[in-house]
Amino acid sequence: MRLYLAALQLESFRNYDSLSIRFSPGLNVLHGDNAQGKTNLLEAIHFLATGKSHRTSRDQDLIQEGKDALRARAEVVRKTGSIDLELQYGHETRKQLKINGIPERKIARLVGSLAAVLFSPDDLQLLKGPPSGRRRFLDLELSQISQNYLHHLMTYNRLLAQRNTLLKQPVVDEGLMAVYDEQLVESGAQLIVRRAEAVRRLSPIAARYHEMLSDGREGLRLAYQSQGADEGGQPDLLETADRLRRALTRVRHEERRRQVTLVGPHRDDLAIWVAGRDARLYASQGQQRTAVLALKLAELQFMTEEIGEAPLLLLDDVASELDPHRRHYLLAAVQEGVQSFITCTDLDDLMVRQWPAEHRLFRVRSGTVNLDEKGLA
Ligand SMILES: Nc1ncnc2c1ncn2[C@@H]1O[C@H](COP(=O)(O)OP(=O)(O)OP(=O)(O)O)[C@@H](O)[C@H]1O
Known part of the structure; x- marks a missing residue:
């Protein structure tokens, strides 16, 4: 259908x-x-x-x-x-x-x-470009299949902007910061868990397309990289929230100094390995094209499965x-x-x-x- x-x-x-x-x-x-x-x-x-x-x-x-x-x-x-x-x-x-x-x-x-799944020449930069492009790839896909995801994404982005504004104040209101932290951890953990789960499912689909496209010569593997999630594992919501909370505590002083939020899903990345090497660093032009095409075709299949219609x-x-x-x-x-x-x-x-x-x-x-x-x- x-x-x-x-x-x-x-x-x-x-x-x-x-x-x-x-x-x-x-x-x-x-x-x-x-x-x-x-x-x-x-x-x-x-x-x-x-x-x-x-x-x-x-x-x-x-x-x-x-x-x-x-x-x-x-x-x-x-x-x-x-x-x-x-x-x-x-x-x-x-x-x-x-x-x-x-x-x-x-x-x-x-x-x-x-x-809709859109594929434009700009997508050919998906591998070598900044992590924001790869996060956007995941966000667009998940926002289109889940209103709940979109809700958490919008909440998270709003909280992040508010928290960054707070970090820029000469005197930081600790009470308000604690409230932001807890809300940020809550919506951030939701995003991480959903993204990591999507990547876990996309990986074998993309690998299959990639194998066809490269005549079985090269393998492709995807992983979600986050301070709030175990790479490759299936993260649990409470555990992820705990990790994120601990990570925020760890970078507390650094954040005050740099006046910006340093951990959370807005700093995560989608890792792509081609033939066992990090494609973000090493992929050739041809390898990039093949991997991006495999990713897009995987996105189409994943969304079809989720929505029940292509x-x-x-x-x-x-x-x-x-x-x-x-x-x-x-x-x-x-x-x-x-x-x-x-x-x-x-x-x-x-x-x-x-x-x-x-x-x-x-x-x-x-x-x-x-x-x-x-x-x-
Ligand atoms: N807000 C706007 N109001 C009026 N015209 C606009 C506006 N934004 C873009 N255009 C016009 O739209 C045209 C560009 O169209 P488009 O980007 O769809 O090109 P295209 O047919 O896809 O061409 P290409 O093959 O070069 O990508 C330009 O002529 C541009 O001036």
Whole structure:
């Protein structure tokens, strides 16, 4: 089973003035020159799935230049029925969510409507880039399958910001600090336990994909690295909270000196080993591509298992970044009962002959999207 996006409407979103479009439940190819709006379209889908853009943390950037507010609306088909999802956001108004026409107070209520795995050229930096990218990879995946996780993540981030502000005061209020510490430990332990469990499950799935992609030559292993968890073990909530509490006590003086919170899930990392070596340090270009692809395919499978339906697969110009062998595996995933959206400037990169019958080809040109009736034939 898969969930799918049947229709999308945009108003004043990036370079889309007004757009209304219906998609294939199978493959959707978005073809056009550079800077026409292909990525903006995937960004809109990601925005509806997660409440956030995948490439900016500044929501204002999404509003069309010269306009006051944007609107994005999706018709999502799930096995339980269809869902009408709407997000509005303005320079003067905060983000507003409606599900089936009913306003929801919390954006976190988005979880459970639309889910997506996005793969863009930036992801190729996942291995060699800073740990924040790898934490984000885990957070995005878990936030989309669990409202509870998203709730803890938002709580943790808020507490962390408050605690860091407190640490910067000339005189630290010890009573308040003790309260923050306890709350931070509580939500932090939740994040660590959920992330570590997800990594434990992702590891063998990613290893399987990796083995296929490297013709069985190289093994891949993932581990969650945290001061609050045993590497590889299955952490227990109380034990993790205890560890975190002890770690906070240990770094107490150092934190006062540096005026920032030094332990917790915001400092953790996802370790990736390829052929027994730390890929974050040693992976070659080719090894990085293979490992990232294996991670993304594993994410898709893991989310499918968790949600009970395959999420959307959004591929932003990645086919051109991969060699034919890796591309073949990626495109095979596209055909296995997943609704996918692929942007490209050159259709030849997509190995058109292998495409399933259930597809639509769209031409994207300066903020307009037109269905090409001939399709990929
Ligand atoms: N807030 C905005 N208001 C209006 N136009 C915008 C806004 N943000 C971006 N754009 C425009 O959107 C276009 C970029 O679109 P997009 O990033 O989707 O390109 P693309 O079609 O994916 O191209 P490429 O193949 O180069 O990635 C640019 O012309 C840019 O000026």
